[in-house]
Amino acid sequence: MKKIEAIIKPFKLEEVKDALNAIGIQGMTITEVKGYGRQKGHKEIYRGAEYMVDFIPKIKMEIIVAQDIADQAINAIMNAANTNTIGDGKIFVLPVEQVIRVRTGEKGEEAI
């Protein structure tokens, strides 16, 4: 089992969600985050006080997938989230030790 963490631009959330649903991934968790990589921030001025805002709002999406559809999921995210501009985001893949469904106690891939 793999955990796929994707940092994407907020306005791409619906597209990525739809793309994942289309390949059979029905659940996910998202967090509103801030961050930066190569994308530059912006300047804000309040009555002459200038501030550089380096952190840019992004969405972090987390999904747990079975090993065999991990690549499909990654491709779905990449295609949906890509805008060909700096700041499109990154995808991280991590191994998952165990998954348990709270209601039934099911474990492993059945619980995904």
Next chain:
Amino acid sequence: MKRKIMLMMSFVLLILSSQVFADDATINSGDTAWIIVATALVMMMTPAGLALFYGGMSRTKNLLNTFAMTFVSYCIGSIIWVMWGYSLAFGPDVGGMVGAPTHLFMNGISVNSVSGTIPTFVFALFQMTFAGITVALVLGSIVDRMKFSAWIIFAMLWVTIVYCPIAHWAWGGGWMGNMGALDFAGGNVVHINAGVAGLILSMFLGKRLGYGKEAMFPSSVTLTALGAALLWFGWFGFNAGSQLAADGIAASAFLVTNTSASMGAMAWMLTEWVVNRKPTVLGIASGAVAGLVSITPAAGFVNLPASLIIGAVAGVLGFYCVAILKHKLGYDDSLDAFGVHGMCGLWGALATGIFASPHINEAGTGLLYGNIGQLWIQIVSIVGTILYSGVATIVVILITQLLASGLRVTKEEEMQGLDNALHGERAFEL
């Protein structure tokens, strides 16, 4: 017989009409109704207008503290006023400096007392709202770092020792009014006074931790813009109400107030657009307030063209003082009580000396209408206000420091945020 009946009837009519005239000769119900409404409008300016205006510019962690200080300022102003403030400001004149304590706790004033054409209670309450908002303006300089207990003590002393005498000088029969200084609704009494006091208090308190280095974002420009709109609305009571009558001069004051506010907003906005390349909502809101501040001393004296100029200059001047001058001089007048109220109030007081038109109000003739002396009188009143406000505020600060065991919160409290540290509350549950 017919003649006797005619005589009787005219006699009866005379008696009846003299009853009616007796009421009209004292209280005018139109004036009274308007000033009651104006009082309510100005009241709203403090806990609603100013609280939102200042609160939105405070950092989120201190938003409620700003509200708290503003709210209690009005309450303290209200209570001090009816205990001794009214008498100090409007009691029988003592040496041109202060009012006698004849009316302590509103002693001697009854439901039948009349001031001009309105009940004295109404006059006193109208003036009270001015005291409340003036002290509230001062806190704009010192948000984010003052002990709440110290603010309460400061406010009580400041209204008593600083506000009331200056109000007496301008409006209560004191030396400034006697000299012929023109201050229709409080350029000296309210804005220059509060601006100077705020600057001085901010110097005693010192700069905020991280000032100039750390980003200090306003919690909500939305709240500030809303506050500015409420202030504008209430300012109609502030300026047009200062005529103390529902008449043509009040209407004229209403007209120039709105015009100056609009010009101030557009002028600040355009200046900012040129200098910073983007017009901000904060700038538009601030410009409107700058325009309102500067028209305050002039409202019942100047005509429409003058108000276009007064507002336009206020917008540019306000922007300069806040965006450039403050950063050059390095003081932390956090929400620009001095930059907007002090400096634009100063412009307004001078402009009154230039533009006061006897065709609008026979009580005031300015430079443009041949009275060179008026400008000099205005300057003297401005200097007098600045000096007294400065020195007396220092005295109040020193007493407050003693009574409150210091003015400033601890470093930990300041970093944590005053809403949590002083009030145990959060502004928003998001």
